[in-house]
Each structure stands twice: as C-alpha cells, then as structure tokens.
Amino acid sequence: MKTKVLMAILAVVIAGLIAVPWIASYFYVFIFTEILILGLFAASFNLIFGYTGMLSFGHAAFFGIGAYATALVLIHLEWPFLACLLVSMGASALLALMIGFLSVRLNEVYFAMLTLAFGMMVFAIAYQWRSVTNGSDGLAGFTLGSFGLGLDLTLANPSVYYHVVLGIVAIAAIVLYVICRSSFGMILKAIRQNPERVSFAGLNVRTYRLVAFVIAGIFAGLAGGLIAPFLRVASPELLHWSMSAEPILMAILGGTGFFLGPFIGSAAFVLLETWITTYTESWMLVLGIILALMVIFFRKGLLGTAIDWWMEVKK
Amino acid sequence: MILDVRNIQTFYGESQALQGVTLQLEAGETVCILGRNGAGKSTTLKSIMGLTPPRSGEVIYDGKPVQGWPAHRIARAGIGYVPEDRRIFPGLTVRDNLDVASYQRKGSNARWTVDGILKKYEMLGERADQDGATLSGGQQQMLAVARSLMIQPRLLLLDEPNEGLAPVIVQQIGELIDDLSQTTTILFTDQSVRFALKHAQRAYILEKGQVVHEASSDELRADQATQDRFLSVA
Numbered sequence: 001m002k003t004k005v006l007m008a009i010l011a012v013v014i015a016g017l018i019a020v021p022w023i024a025s026y027f028y029v030f031i032f033t034e035i036l037i038l039g040l041f042a043a044s045f046n047l048i049f050g051y052t053g054m055l056s057f058g059h060a061a062f063f064g065i066g067a068y069a070t071a072l073v074l075i076h077l078e079w080p081f082l083a084c085l086l087v088s089m090g091a092s093a094l095l096a097l098m099i100g101f102l103s104v105r106l107n108e109v110y111f112a113m114l115t116l117a118f119g120m121m122v123f124a125i126a127y128q129w130r131s132v133t134n135g136s137d138g139l140a141g142f143t144l145g146s147f148g149l150g151l152d153l154t155l156a157n158p159s160v161y162y163h164v165v166l167g168i169v170a171i172a173a174i175v176l177y178v179i180c181r182s183s184f185g186m187i188l189k190a191i192r193q194n195p196e197r198v199s200f201a202g203l204n205v206r207t208y209r210l211v212a213f214v215i216a217g218i219f220a221g222l223a224g225g226l227i228a229p230f231l232r233v234a235s236p237e238l239l240h241w242s243m244s245a246e247p248i249l250m251a252i253l254g255g256t257g258f259f260l261g262p263f264i265g266s267a268a269f270v271l272l273e274t275w276i277t278t279y280t281e282s283w284m285l286v287l288g289i290i291l292a293l294m295v296i297f298f299r300k301g302l303l304g305t306a307i308d309w310w311m312e313v314k315k
Numbered sequence: 316m317i318l319d320v321r322n323i324q325t326f327y328g329e330s331q332a333l334q335g336v337t338l339q340l341e342a343g344e345t346v347c348i349l350g351r352n353g354a355g356k357s358t359t360l361k362s363i364m365g366l367t368p369p370r371s372g373e374v375i376y377d378g379k380p381v382q383g384w385p386a387h388r389i390a391r392a393g394i395g396y397v398p399e400d401r402r403i404f405p406g407l408t409v410r411d412n413l414d415v416a417s418y419q420r421k422g423s424n425a426r427w428t429v430d431g432i433l434k435k436y437e438m439l440g441e442r443a444d445q446d447g448a449t450l451s452g453g454q455q456q457m458l459a460v461a462r463s464l465m466i467q468p469r470l471l472l473l474d475e476p477n478e479g480l481a482p483v484i485v486q487q488i489g490e491l492i493d494d495l496s497q498t499t500t501i502l503f504t505d506q507s508v509r510f511a512l513k514h515a516q517r518a519y520i521l522e523k524g525q526v527v528h529e530a531s532s533d534e535l536r537a538d539q540a541t542q543d544r545f546l547s548v549a
Contacts, residue, residue, distance in 0.1 A: 183414060183415070186414060187415055189404070189406060190415045193406065193407075196386070196398075197398070197402070197404070199386040200364070200387075200466075201387075201390060201466055202390035202466045204385075
C-alpha cells in the first residue's frame with residue numbers, strides 16, 4: 001500500500017516534469033533545467049556525505065571541471081554533446097581519483113579541510129591558466145551541435161534541452177540509486193556508522209571511500225557538463241569553494257537520509273531563490289534563517305519531515 | 316599453535332598499557348583473559364587486531380607475524396573480532412548487518428553463511444528484516460558475534476561479551492561460546508571468574524598490563540587465593 005502510494009506520487013511528479021515545457025513559461029523551463037542539474041550535483045555529493053559520512057568542501061571542483069571539459073570539447077573539437085558529457089565524466093573521474101587518493105585517508109575535519117584546499121587549488125588553476133581557461137572571463141561562445149546516437153535534436157531550443165537534461169538526469173539518478181541499494185551502497189552506509197567495525201569484516205575502508213569519492217566526482221562532472229551549455233559559459237565561479245557549499249545546503253535542506261532528498265533540496269533552493277529575490281535582495285539572509293530552522297527543528301530535511309508527518313497521519 | 320603473542324608492549328600516547336604480554340593459543344582452544352578494569356584485557360585484543368599496534372614484541376598468527384598489519388588485513392587472514400561496545404550497524408536490517416560482513420567471501424564454500432546463521436539462530440532469523448537498532452542489548456551482542464563469523468574466522472576475539480547484559484542473556488552468550496568453540500578457536504575477556512571458568516579451558520590473569528598468572532580452569536577454580544588476589548568479586 002505504502003509503496004503503491006509512493007510510486008503513484010513519483011509517477012505524477014515525473015509526468016509533471018515531462019510536461020513542464022507544455023504547461024509552463026520559458027522562465028520556468030529554465031528554472032526546472034537548473035533544478036535538475038543542481039539536483040544531480042547534490043545527489044552525487046550525497047553519495048559521499050549522506051551515505052558514506054564524508055563531508056567534502058571541494059565537490060565543486062568536479063562540477064566545474066565537467067563544465068570546462070564540455071566547453072573545451074565544444075570549442076576545439078565540436079564533438080556531439082553526448083561525447084562531451086563522456087569527456088566531462090572522464091575528466092572529473094581522473095581529478096576525483098587524484099584528490100580522493102590524497103584525501104580519503106583522513107577523517108572528518110581533516111578530510112573536509114583537505115578537500116577544501118584542493119578545491120581552491122583547482123579554482124586557482126582555472127582562474128590563472130588563461131591560455132586554456134580564458135581566466136576570470138571563462139569559456140564562452142561555444143554552440144551545441146548534434147546530440148549523438150543519430151538523434152536529431154535541436155539542442156538550442158530550451159524545451160528540447162530541458163527534456164535532454166531530464167532524460168540524462170533520470171538515467172543518472174537511476175544508476176546512482178542502484179549503486180546506493182547495492183551491497184556496495186550498504187557497505188558505504190556501514191562505513192558512515194562505524195568505519196572501524198567495517199574493517200573487522202576484512203574490508204579496506206579506504207578503498208571503499210575512494211571508490212565512492214570517484215563515483216560522486218563522475219556524477220558531479222556529468223552535472224557540470226550539463227550546466228555549461230545551459231549557462232553558455234564555463235567560468236571559475238563554478239569551481240569556487242562557495243559553489244561547493246550548494247550541494248551541502250541542498251542535501252541538508254531536502255534530507256540527507258533519503259535518495260531523493262537532494263533533488264527536493266535543489267528544487268526548494270532554486271525556487272525559493274527565484275521567488276525571494278523578486279521581493280528582496282537579501283536572499284542569503286532568508287536562506288540562512290530557513291537553514292538554521294531546518295537544522296534545529298527538522299533534521300531530516302523537507303523530504304524526511306514530510307515522510308514522518310505522512311506516517312503519523314496514516315496512523 | 317594458532318596464536319603466539321610474544322612480549323608485546325602497547326602505548327596510548329606516552330602511557331604504557333601493556334608491559335610485555337605473552338600468551339599462546341593452540342588451535343581449538345577456548346581461552347579467557349581475566350583481570351580488573353584497566354588491567355589491559357581490551358588492549359591486548361586490540362593489539363592483536365592491529366587497532367593499537369604494539370610498539371615492540373610480536374603477534375604471530377598461524378605462523379605469520381601480523382603486527383603492523385591494518386585491521387582489515389588481519390580480519391581477512393581469519394581473525395574475527397567483536398569489540399566491547401558491541402554496536403551493530405543501526406539503519407541496516409539484521410540480514411544486511413550480516414551481508415555487509417560477508418561481502419568479502421561470497422561464493423566460497425564457507426562454513427558460515429547468512430542464511431545458515433539466520434536458520435541456526437532463530438532469535439536472529441525471526442528478526443532478519445528488522446532494523447538492527449531495534450534489537451535488545453543481548454540480541455545485538457548475538458548479532459555482533461554472528462557478524463564476526465561472516466569472515467569465516469579461525470580465531471575469534473570477543474571483548475567482554477557479557478558486559479551490561481542481564482543474567483539470562485549472559486547464559487545464552489555462554490551457550491553461544493560453547494557452541495562456537497566446537498569449530499573455532501576463541502579468546503575472550505571477562506571480569507567474571509565464574510563465567511570464564513565455565514566456558515574456557517584456560518585462563519590468563521592480567522594485572523597492570525602484564526600476565527601475572529596462567530592456569531587451566533580446573534586449577535584456577537581450586538585456587539581461591541589467586542582468585543582473591545588478582546580478581547575482583549563479581
């Protein structure tokens with residue numbers, strides 16, 4: 001019964017998402033494109049945060065390098081979009097392997113500081129390596145050609161691009177979900193609870209943490225590859241440490257204990273930002289208050305709180 | 316000899332917890348380490364397991380020196396360990412708690428399998444799909460011990476398996492130890508002489524980080540003077 005209701009809700013949400021370009025204005029097509037991309041970014045982050053218990057302050061490095069990779073491939077090679085995304089995923093995987101190799105051996109605050117430090121280094125490189133990255137201006141002026149796989153899609157059309165993003169994010173989310181539900185995902189959860197105890201089972205905790213870190217990096221890179229054509233620019237801001245805070249906020253806002261939490265968090269974040277900034281400039285102040293209230297009163301996030309409330313009502 | 320601990324010295328920072336502990340286990344034995352609080356019982360097990368690596372001395376398991384190995388490698392070599400705080404993984408079901416630990420050895424012709432355990436120990440089988448956190452203290456201890464079996468240990472280290480458990484549960488844990496000792500070598504720590512003498516064949520008494528006495532259970536049972544001298548009344 002419970003699963004049936006949940007499946008029904010999920011089906012309605014998916015149908016609603018598919019229908020966005022037909023029922024809403026272009027403005028909201030853009031908003032929902034952003035929600036989906038940032039949702040994937042936050043969900044990738046939650047694999048290491050919510051599941052494995054590692055608080056990374058450098059996740060934007062992978063998001064940003066994904067954006068730069070797609071932009072560079074579009075500018076210099078003019079490959080189909082799908083190939084660009086694969087390059088983005090490969091580049092972020094490589095970067096995550098390097099940063100992760102050096103970081104996952106440390107715990108808690110040391111891990112957080114090290115990821116922050118590496119994130120800042122990546123930002124500095126993008127900012128200063130002008131000949132490749134065009135410095136603070138970022139890379140712009142690229143256009144999307146074909147999609148790949150022989151599909152004839154007009155990617156320049158925001159509605160079409162939205163549907164492409166929706167499809168890719170849905171597939172990525174399913175893959176992430178399967179990973180989370182696998183024995184591998186279960187071991188990550190166990191590591192969050194007590195890494196030492198996992199090692200008594202003969203498992204090398206460091207290896208598992210590194211694999212989780214790289215997987216999270218790959219999906220963040222994919223999200224980055226999707227954001228570059230959407231923003232029409234790959235700029236250093238995407239790599240900035242403040243960008244690393246966004247998936248943290250979104251995951252907590254939506255609920256770190258639930259797979260879909262970060263997506264809900266992304267939706268809440270983007271929609272609130274959109275609505276609140278029409279009334280006041282101080283959106284960050286409002287966001288701060290909301291976050292403080294969430295952390296103090298609703299630890300489980302929007303989704304967790306909603307599910308708890310629903311369970312109560314059903315009793 | 317399955318385990319040969321030779322004169323290990325272990326430190327917590329500057330303070331020395333073990334001042335040269337030496338003990339041996341033959342395969343198939345069940346041995347208890349007795350001693351008061353702070354005598355070094357837990358540290359001895361942790362040193363064998365590589366959690367607090369000894370600064371000097373040797374830990375030889377199955378003919379190989381294993382001191383300095385990381386814990387996961389020692390576990391893979393066949394030493395199962397149930398720490399004192401006995402926490403299971405909350406948020407995972409009983410079955411998942413076992414599954415997590417069995418991941419390493421899937422497909423081998425293992426003596427202990429998840430299904431085998433759930434069938435053999437009804438208490439766990441009945442609660443297979445229940446969140447581990449909802450189990451009572453005694454049930455969690457059973458689960459923690461069962462989980463340590465999933466690595467197919469040849470040597471089991473149990474750190475104060477009875478701590479904080481009701482007498483009726485202590486009896487069940489004792490039965491579990493008796494049952495496992497049929498097939499596995501066991502080294503456990505305890506504060507209760509009675510429990511130790513009932514379930515172990517031999518005992519070492521630890522005081523201030525050193526082995527001060529070694530005896531078979533029968534000898535120790537008859538030796539009231541030693542019991543009074545080194546062990547608290549429990």
